[in-house]
Amino acid sequence: MASTASSPSNANDKTMVPSLSNANSSAEVHLSSMGFSMMKIKEKQLKDMEIQEKKKNLSSNQDFEIINDIIYKLVPRGKRKIKLTWVPKTMINQVLFLHHEHHTAAHMGINKTTTKLVNKYYWPNMYKTIINYIKSCTRCSKYNYRRAKLPGKMNIIPIPNEVMGLVGMDYWSPMEKSTTNGNKYVITMTDYLSKLVFAKAVRTNSAQEAAEFFLDVCYHYEAPTKLVTDQGPHFIAELARIIIYSCNITHILATPYHPMSNAQTERFNATFAPALSKLMNEQKQDWDELLQPVIYVYNTSQHGPTKFSPFQIMFGRENLLLMDPKQMKVSLSKPNQYYEKAKRVRKILIDHAKLNIRHQSELAKIRYDRNRPDPIYHINDLVLIRVINKVSKLQEKYEGPYRIIDQKDPQR
Numbered sequence: 482m483a484s485t486a487s488s489p490s491n492a493n494d495k496t497m498v499p500s501l502s503n504a505n506s507s508a509e510v511h512l513s514s515m516g517f518s519m520m521k522i523k524e525k526q527l528k529d530m531e532i533q534e535k536k537k538n539l540s541s542n543q544d545f546e547i548i549n550d551i552i553y554k555l556v557p558r559g560k561r562k563i564k565l566t567w568v569p570k571t572m573i574n575q576v577l578f579l580h581h582e583h584h585t586a587a588h589m590g591i592n593k594t595t596t597k598l599v600n601k602y603y604w605p606n607m608y609k610t611i612i613n614y615i616k617s618c619t620r621c622s623k624y625n626y627r628r629a630k631l632p633g634k635m636n637i638i639p640i641p642n643e644v645m646g647l648v649g650m651d652y653w654s655p656m657e658k659s660t661t662n663g664n665k666y667v668i669t670m671t672d673y674l675s676k677l678v679f680a681k682a683v684r685t686n687s688a689q690e691a692a693e694f695f696l697d698v699c700y701h702y703e704a705p706t707k708l709v710t711d712q713g714p715h716f717i718a719e720l721a722r723i724i725i726y727s728c729n730i731t732h733i734l735a736t737p738y739h740p741m742s743n744a745q746t747e748r749f750n751a752t753f754a755p756a757l758s759k760l761m762n763e764q765k766q767d768w769d770e771l772l773q774p775v776i777y778v779y780n781t782s783q784h785g786p787t788k789f790s791p792f793q794i795m796f797g798r799e800n801l802l803l804m805d806p807k808q809m810k811v812s813l814s815k816p817n818q819y820y821e822k823a824k825r826v827r828k829i830l831i832d833h834a835k836l837n838i839r840h841q842s843e844l845a846k847i848r849y850d851r852n853r854p855d856p857i858y859h860i861n862d863l864v865l866i867r868v869i870n871k872v873s874k875l876q877e878k879y880e881g882p883y884r885i886i887d888q889k890d891p892q893r
Contacts, residue, residue, distance in 0.1 A: 517575060523551050525569035531605070532567055554603040565603035573604055577614045588624075591615050622865055623877040632856050635849040637842045640674065640835050641706075644795050647673040648705040649745045650695065652686040652715065655757055655768050659684070664769040668694045671745045672705075674834065676784045677791035678749050680776050682769035688718035695724060707731045753779060786841040787834040794834050797827030860885055 526532045532552055539545055539552075546553050546564065553564035568576050580586050581594050595611050604610070615621060641647040650670045659665040664682040668691060671678050679698050683690045695708075708725060710716035712734050725732050753775050760771045780791045781800045792800040858864065865879035 517572075517579065519551065519566075522566060522569065522572065523549070525572050526550075526552060526567065529569040529571070532569060535567075556603070558600075563600070565599075565601065568602045568604045570604070573610060574614075576602060577611065581615060581618065582620070588618065588621050590621075590625075619865075619882065623879045623881075626878065630853045632854040634853060634855045635846045637846055638673070640838050640842075643706075643831070644672055644675045644677070645703050645705045647707045647709065649673065649709040650691070650716070651711065652691075652713070654686075655754060656765055658766070660766045660769045662769055666690075667772065669749060670694070670698055671749050672791070672795070673745050674831070674838075675791045675794035676745070676787060677780055677795045678753075678776055680753075680772060682772050686713075686715050688715045688721045691715045692721050692724045695721075699728065704728045705730060707733060709733045709735060711735045712737055749779070786838045788837045789830060789834055794830050797823050797830060858885055858888070860888060 527550075535545060536547065536552060539547065544555055545567075546555055548564075552567050554567055555562045556565055576598070580597055581588060586594070591612055594615060595608065598611060599607065638647075648670050650668070653667045653669065654665060655667060656665075660682070662682075663684050666683050666686045667680055668683055668686070669678060669680040679694075679702075681694050681697070683694070699705075708730050710732070715721065717734070722732070753772075756775045756778070757768045757771055760775070761768050781802060783790050787794060790800065862885045863882040864885060865881040866883060867879055868877060871878070
């Protein structure tokens with residue numbers, strides 16, 4: 482995730498402020514060694530054109546006062562007025578540095594920094610300057626927690642026209658330890674239209690297991706048109722790629738560290754985990770024997786977005802459950818009549834499922850996009866990149882800044 486780090490002119494210019502070498506010195510010595518004193522303010526005020534213009538018209542203005550050739554702004558605080566030192570333009574960054582980036586300021590936020598400054602100093606557009614300075618502080622951008630929603634609106638994945646038009650495949654590990662049968666992982670494939678799930682318990686999350694599972698689904702059902710996976714080595718290894726491309730399938734790689742890119746598969750993983758947990762024995766080593774019953778229940782139950790069961794959309798008819806009473810008498814239609822009826826019913830189911838999916842996707846987008854920023858990036862912008870695998874609470878949350886040199890999508 483990227484965060485802009487561009488700043489207003491000179492807002493982060495540290496060359497104006499000498500480095501501090503003696504951390505044990507008093508604050509007064511620090512300020513003096515940095516050239517920040519009332520004498521320096523007086524000297525800079527004399528060279529500031531705006532301040533000098535104000536001095537000329539001071540007789541008719543009761544909001545300012547001159548003491549020892551230093552101009553102050555008078556502002557009401559309760560029943561009295563206090564004097565605020567007018568900071569010359571050339572010293573504003575120095576004042577901001579001392580009250581935000583100096584180690585005695587500790588990079589506090591906008592409210593705390595503003596409160597300290599507005600009771601001592603004044604300059605035109607003061608609040609705007611403080612906000613811009615702190616927002617452009619690189620260290621704050623790297624280390625601060627972001628409480629707002631992550632930027633970026635939701636992009637709705639186009640609905641496939643047919644079942645097996647788009648599928649997602651992924652590995653998942655229910656438990657850290659292997660089962661009594663030696664299985665540790667589940668490999669799943671989810672059809673994006675019907676939501677039908679294929680799954681298998683396996684010993685390793687290797688490319689060979691992925692390739693064999695993929696071929697099993699193709700042999701028993703049909704080969705998908707498009708396949709979405711993450712960028713794990715088991716899906717981009719040579720063996721897996723050869724099998725996928727030999728079947729003339731378009732392989733789409735999901736965005737790294739962004740599970741929503743393969744949301745259908747991720748959603749099923751989150752759904753069947755609680756179901757397995759409720760059925761496992763106390764040793765939690767038999768989940769692989771319960772996997773297929775859980776898959777069966779999922780595939781024969783109504784799915785929220787489609788309003789039909791995955792089995793019904795995939796095969797064009799209701800599934801006869803194992804516990805349902807069986808009919809004693811079976812009537813058979815003529816083959817041509819049965820085929821035409823099945824084709825019509827299946828088309829109706831798919832059309833209704835697509836409408837329901839589209840409606841649910843639009844509602845989900847409205848909820849997701851609400852109050853969410855959507856920045857537009859350009860070539861040469863400076864950005865920070867979110868650190869995903871942090872090893873310490875004191876580690877920076879973002880790294881950079883980096884400059885954008887190319888764009889795949891001109892709008893993002």
